[in-house]
Amino acid sequence: xxxxLKDIARECGxxxxxxxxxxxxxxxxxxxxxxxxxxxxxxxxxxxxxLAKGLATGRSHTLAxxxxxxxxxxxxxxxxxxxxxxxxxxxxxxxxNSDLSPSKQVRYIHTLLEKRVEGILMxxxxxxxxxxxxxxxxxxxxxxLLNRPPASIRGFSTVLADNxxxxxxxxxxxxxxxxxxxxxxxxxxxxxxxxxxxxxxQKAVEGARATALIVRGHHSGEGAYEMMKKLLxxxxxxxxxxxxxxxxxxxAMRAVFDAGLRVxxxxxxxxxxxxELAGIVRPPLTTVHQPKYEMGRAAVEILLRRAxxxxxxxxxxxxxxVKLVVRESSRILKGRRNQQGLSS
Amino acid sequence: xxxxLKDIARECGxxxxxxxxxxxxxxxxxxxxxxxxxxxxxxxxxxxxxLAKGLATGRSHTLAxxxxxxxxxxxxxxxxxxxxxxxxxxxxxxxxNSDLSPSKQVRYIHTLLEKRVEGILMxxxxxxxxxxxxxxxxxxxxxxLLNRPPASIRGFSTVLADNxxxxxxxxxxxxxxxxxxxxxxxxxxxxxxxxxxxxxxQKAVEGARATALIVRGHHSGEGAYEMMKKLLxxxxxxxxxxxxxxxxxxxAMRAVFDAGLRVxxxxxxxxxxxxELAGIVRPPLTTVHQPKYEMGRAAVEILLRRAxxxxxxxxxxxxxxVKLVVRESSRILKGRRNQQGLSS
DNA sequence: CTGAAAGCGCTTACAG
DNA sequence: CTGAAAGCGCTTACAG
Numbered sequence: 001x002x003x004x005l006k007d008i009a010r011e012c013g014x015x016x017x018x019x020x021x022x023x024x025x026x027x028x029x030x031x032x033x034x035x036x037x038x039x040x041x042x043x044x045x046x047x048x049x050x051l052a053k054g055l056a057t058g059r060s061h062t063l064a065x066x067x068x069x070x071x072x073x074x075x076x077x078x079x080x081x082x083x084x085x086x087x088x089x090x091x092x093x094x095x096x097n098s099d100l101s102p103s104k105q106v107r108y109i110h111t112l113l114e115k116r117v118e119g120i121l122m123x124x125x126x127x128x129x130x131x132x133x134x135x136x137x138x139x140x141x142x143x144x145l146l147n148r149p150p151a152s153i154r155g156f157s158t159v160l161a162d163n164x165x166x167x168x169x170x171x172x173x174x175x176x177x178x179x180x181x182x183x184x185x186x187x188x189x190x191x192x193x194x195x196x197x198x199x200x201x202q203k204a205v206e207g208a209r210a211t212a213l214i215v216r217g218h219h220s221g222e223g224a225y226e227m228m229k230k231l232l233x234x235x236x237x238x239x240x241x242x243x244x245x246x247x248x249x250x251x252a253m254r255a256v257f258d259a260g261l262r263v264x265x266x267x268x269x270x271x272x273x274x275x276e277l278a279g280i281v282r283p284p285l286t287t288v289h290q291p292k293y294e295m296g297r298a299a300v301e302i303l304l305r306r307a308x309x310x311x312x313x314x315x316x317x318x319x320x321x322v323k324l325v326v327r328e329s330s331r332i333l334k335g336r337r338n339q340q341g342l343s344s
Numbered sequence: 345x346x347x348x349l350k351d352i353a354r355e356c357g358x359x360x361x362x363x364x365x366x367x368x369x370x371x372x373x374x375x376x377x378x379x380x381x382x383x384x385x386x387x388x389x390x391x392x393x394x395l396a397k398g399l400a401t402g403r404s405h406t407l408a409x410x411x412x413x414x415x416x417x418x419x420x421x422x423x424x425x426x427x428x429x430x431x432x433x434x435x436x437x438x439x440x441n442s443d444l445s446p447s448k449q450v451r452y453i454h455t456l457l458e459k460r461v462e463g464i465l466m467x468x469x470x471x472x473x474x475x476x477x478x479x480x481x482x483x484x485x486x487x488x489l490l491n492r493p494p495a496s497i498r499g500f501s502t503v504l505a506d507n508x509x510x511x512x513x514x515x516x517x518x519x520x521x522x523x524x525x526x527x528x529x530x531x532x533x534x535x536x537x538x539x540x541x542x543x544x545x546q547k548a549v550e551g552a553r554a555t556a557l558i559v560r561g562h563h564s565g566e567g568a569y570e571m572m573k574k575l576l577x578x579x580x581x582x583x584x585x586x587x588x589x590x591x592x593x594x595x596a597m598r599a600v601f602d603a604g605l606r607v608x609x610x611x612x613x614x615x616x617x618x619x620e621l622a623g624i625v626r627p628p629l630t631t632v633h634q635p636k637y638e639m640g641r642a643a644v645e646i647l648l649r650r651a652x653x654x655x656x657x658x659x660x661x662x663x664x665x666v667k668l669v670v671r672e673s674s675r676i677l678k679g680r681r682n683q684q685g686l687s688s
Numbered sequence: 689c690t691g692a693a694a695g696c697g698c699t700t701a702c703a704g
Numbered sequence: 705c706t707g708a709a710a711g712c713g714c715t716t717a718c719a720g
Contacts, residue, residue, distance in 0.1 A: 052697035
């Protein structure tokens with residue numbers, strides 16, 4: 001069916017090696033010969049077999065991303081950034097949804113290694129056993145993570161938003177708005193990014209001698225809904241909430257509404273991520289913006305850099321800036337300060 | 345670095361052919377030999393090179409999806425369904441964002457064919473030239489489209505929601521709610537799926553001797569915002585709107601709010617797709633549900649079926665059911681009928 | 689049941 | 705500049 005180098009070689013009366021050179025290299029082949037080969041290739045509608053090429057060169061020209069779920073807008077945005085960067089470099093991106101299941105993650109990784117992908121973008125390796133993490137980091141393919149890996153394992157690159165700074169921004173903002181008792185809904189301690197946000201938040205709040213109430217549960221809308229309900233029943237003095245991500249903020253808002261309270265009149269709400277929905281819900285959500293698209297791009301750039309220069313194999317680490325986006329879900333409590341300078 | 349069949353063969357004192365058989369086939373190899381090979385493979389941490397395997401067998405075990413933009417929640421949902429089906433079958437899915445740009449689509453397709461993917465899921469081929477469409481359909485790899493292709497081209501499979509029925513449901517519902525002048529915001533005539541929705545809608549409305557106002561523009565939130573503004577300034581008698589997709593409905597709602605009107609008190613609004621956001625905005629959007637996840641699955645199932653039985657190459661066509669989801673953005677105008685039977 | 693050989697379609701030193 | 709050869713790592717008739 002497909003025409004191969006051999007067909008072109010026969011057609012032109014030259015060797016396949018010459019055809020290969022003519023098609024790939026800029027010189028090392030006589031102009032005339034090259035033209036003849038190119039013409040024949042076009043005429044025969046030649047399509048190189050990339051599997052064969054990959055086998056011969058050891059390069060597959062494909063990258064992969066193993067994330068929890070592409071339906072999560074955070075990952076969709078990230079994926080788009082990653083794929084754009086890959087496309088520009090002539091690479092393909094394979095999409096894997098792991099649901100954070102360790103067994104799925106392991107299966108994906110094995111298959112990807114067998115397909116000789118040249119780099120993998122993963123949100124985390126936290127679910128893998130130490131042995132699996134070691135195996136991965138020693139597998140030879142570049143990996144970039146979106147969460148800080150255990151300190152014991154070397155070899156992973158990372159692309160991180162400045163989570164600590166983001167938490168600090170949120171905490172500081174709420175304190176400056178005059179809030180004195182502020183709840184923080186977050187996930188399990190093991191989740192590195194969330195832990196950083198909590199730390200930054202706590203630092204800002206307690207540094208201002210206000211009270212930070214840390215509530216842990218599942219870091220999802222559902223989880224936050226439950227946490228919020230419980231918190232409302234226990235502490236009447238809370239006037240503001242910082243949720244560890246936007247999905248949690250939406251869940252928490254539902255619980256607030258269900259309790260017959262208003263946002264921001266009764267309770268200020270701040271999220272993290274700045275997904276598109278944050279600007280659309282009522283009231284629009286104040287949140288910490290993460291440069292999701294850029295993070296995807298940055299991750300692929302690192303992968304590509306490491307794939308093409310296997311010589312120096314020290315991992316790269318990239319920290320991206322976050323910023324506070326003030327919308328209508330939060331308000332100044334006692335007007336001690338004006339809002340100038342806060343809303344940047 | 346990687347251990348190969350040859351290493352295992354040497355280790356076990358057998359031929360690579362035997363190793364290959366032991367690793368792949370269930371019989372044709374003595375039990376004992378098989379065990380020995382398996383043990384050695386495990387010990388040496390053998391990972392088959394899929395590029396080599398693919399070259400030898402002609403099968404890449406990968407599928408691809410070429411869509412406009414993964415950030416569109418419709419496609420994210422679809423992608424998840426597709427990837428789940430692929431994963432279960434032991435296939436990988438490569439993600440391509442075309443923005444519907446013909447040149448990007450063509451470049452993606454060429455690369456994918458060169459990588460010998462075994463099937464491609466594409467939203468549409470409408471942007472390609474007839475020659476390109478012919479080339480694609482004759483390329484030998486199974487293709488499933490999410491839009492009806494030009495009648496002139498044979499060979500494409502399709503997975504479609506019942507767009508006509510969906511439009512009909514929407515039109516019929518609004519008529520039964522008592523609306524007599526109903527606007528329909530839609531896209532260009534060439535867009536097959538939207539055209540079907542418009543047809544079904546018109547049939548239902550005009551069949552009931554009510555007035556259907558078709559407004560065309562860009563099928564996006566922005567486009568709908570503009571259309572709606574214009575419509576409001578021209579026709580004061582419109583009491584309901586059917587938007588060709590949810591994003592358009594959201595845009596139209598913004599225009600309604602900007603004009604100082606209320607939904608559904610002044611204007612009923614119905615969308616199409618039932619993206620997650622539809623249930624979250626205020627007021628929650630009445631819309632026609634499309635089974636996006638299932639469409640993704642169905643598409644991959646067709647691709648796989650056709651990839652594994654290249655014998656009968658007639659395309660498959662799958663039509664999926666839609667249903668009306670009544671929420672709070674629409675209301676009964678004059679109460680001529682009760683809502684029973686409408687909300688199913 | 690197993691080995692030896694040829695082949696999948698490319699690339700890349702090595703000669704000339 | 706070009707050809708002949710070997711190799712990438714697998715599979716699969718063909719013998720035995």
